Amino acid sequence: MIxxxxxxxxxALPVDRFFENVxxxxxxxxxxxxxxxxxxxDFITSPGISSLFSEIIGIWFVSVWNNLKKPKSFxxxxxxxxxxxxxxxxxxxxxxxxxxxxxxxxxxxEKSNLLKKIQKDKINSPKVKWINNFNSIKKGPIFFFGNExxxxxxxxxxxxxxxxxxxxxxxxxxxxxxxxxYKKAKKKEIKQIKKFKTLQNLNxxxxxxxxxxxxxxxxxxxxKQKGGLLxxxxxxxxAENKDTLQSVFKHKKNDLLENLGKxxxxxxxxxxxxxxxxxxxxxxxxxxxxQKNFLEKMGIFQRAEILSKKMSxxxxxxxxxxxxxxxxxxxxxxxFKVIFAYKFNKDNFPGFS
Numbered sequence: 290m291i292x293x294x295x296x297x298x299x300x301a302l303p304v305d306r307f308f309e310n311v312x313x314x315x316x317x318x319x320x321x322x323x324x325x326x327x328x329x330x331d332f333i334t335s336p337g338i339s340s341l342f343s344e345i346i347g348i349w350f351v352s353v354w355n356n357l358k359k360p361k362s363f364x365x366x367x368x369x370x371x372x373x374x375x376x377x378x379x380x381x382x383x384x385x386x387x388x389x390x391x392x393x394x395x396x397x398x399e400k401s402n403l404l405k406k407i408q409k410d411k412i413n414s415p416k417v418k419w420i421n422n423f424n425s426i427k428k429g430p431i432f433f434f435g436n437e438x439x440x441x442x443x444x445x446x447x448x449x450x451x452x453x454x455x456x457x458x459x460x461x462x463x464x465x466x467x468x469x470x471y472k473k474a475k476k477k478e479i480k481q482i483k484k485f486k487t488l489q490n491l492n493x494x495x496x497x498x499x500x501x502x503x504x505x506x507x508x509x510x511x512x513k514q515k516g517g518l519l520x521x522x523x524x525x526x527x528a529e530n531k532d533t534l535q536s537v538f539k540h541k542k543n544d545l546l547e548n549l550g551k552x553x554x555x556x557x558x559x560x561x562x563x564x565x566x567x568x569x570x571x572x573x574x575x576x577x578x579x580q581k582n583f584l585e586k587m588g589i590f591q592r593a594e595i596l597s598k599k600m601s602x603x604x605x606x607x608x609x610x611x612x613x614x615x616x617x618x619x620x621x622x623x624x625f626k627v628i629f630a631y632k633f634n635k636d637n638f639p640g641f642s
Contacts, residue, residue: 301460301470304534305499308443308554313400317550320401324372333540334437335521335580335621336374339611341596343375345587346434347382349519351389352639353432359392362429364516366396366420368507369438373397373408380414394429396420423510430633431516433507439563440522440555442500446532447474447482449492454479459546467546484569487562493530495556501566508570508630517631517638518572523624524558526577533557560626567630575629575641581622583640584615 302310312319335342354363370376376397383390395417399405405419423431446457448471455471456478462468474482481498488494507518536543538552545554560577567574578586593612597605616622629641 301458301472303445304457304459305443305445307459308534309499311549312441312443312554314550315402318401319550319553321403322550324403324407334371335615335625336371336378336436338614339608340374340378341589341593341608341612342584342615343378344382344592345584345589346375346436346519347379348592349587349639350379350393350432350434351383351386353517354389354392356635356637356639357430357633359388360429361392362394363389363392364394364396364426364429364431364514366398366423366426366431366433368398368433368435368503369441370397370399370408371404371437373411375436376408376417377412380412380416383416390416394418394426396423396426398423423506426510426514429514431510431514433511433516433518435519436521437555438522439497439500439520439558440524441553442497442503443554444500444534444556445478445496445498446534447478447494447496449494454482454494485562485565487528487559487565491528491530493532495533495559497559497562504566504570508567508572511572511630511632512570515632517629517633518567519627519629520558520563521580521583521625521627522558523621524560524626526560526626528559528561558626560628563628564630567628572630572632573636575631575638578627578641579618579623580625580627581616581618583627586640586642589616 310318313321315321350365354360367376376395379395383393393416397408397417397419399408399419448455448457454474456474458470458472460468460470482488482494482496488496511517533556534545534554535556536545536552536554538548543552564574564577589612593608597608600608614620629638631638
């Protein structure tokens, strides 16, 4: 039985609006009614695989602060903080740098009330505040971080047929079945897509309209107060003519239209398009890195070596098994990419040399 709430009383919805309801509907949406993380959930993200990942991100922030001559007010915003694992390790890491800790304000940007509760149970620190927008952050540079944030924001899908751009919709039939249909794309959508060189010459186009709406607010804040945005996600750099929407249920691939509201739905991130977006918004962009290269440049192997010296053989094996998942080219190492966009005169940001 299809949940009528996912269609908002409409008979047909474009792909992004439909999946936005499936994921974020306040009553029945996936992120409102499920705990997606960990072995009992549907997937595990890098902070859940190894605390080394979160520690390296913490060291990255400390290094940036140092490179910027230690500003007295330094704002960090985690986008879509999941179960709070990363921020918990950030706080522990920052405790080792008292001067930095004193300068730092940490904000968590989360839509799901259920996940907010989980985060608040895990994180007990006066340094952390939960926000619904960025208006309350007034002073000092602002740095945003998102791990698997952008892939969870629903995308639009388009198809060129006989030189006409059609947009994909999901239709709820009278038999209560979901069908794919295509409608002629609206003029404003065509105009938006034509702005991006990355999308030219593609027959099948995925366009992150909702994602760009989020980024519009972030880039305006960065431009106003100086700062940057570090995003880590799985995706590709070369343009692709394919449907990248995917669903995961209990750590296994799931048919996209099955278990709606109970399964995670994501898409691969087009990093070349992201880079073009940032440049169009007058931000500087570092060369896109693989997660493997970024973590290696930030010294993750050296940190693992230091930690392993005091470990039993069993714990040491576990540490390096988890590390392999993060950096192995056949696992997350090459599939995940890292992009950093910023507004600063300085260009010496760690991990991107």
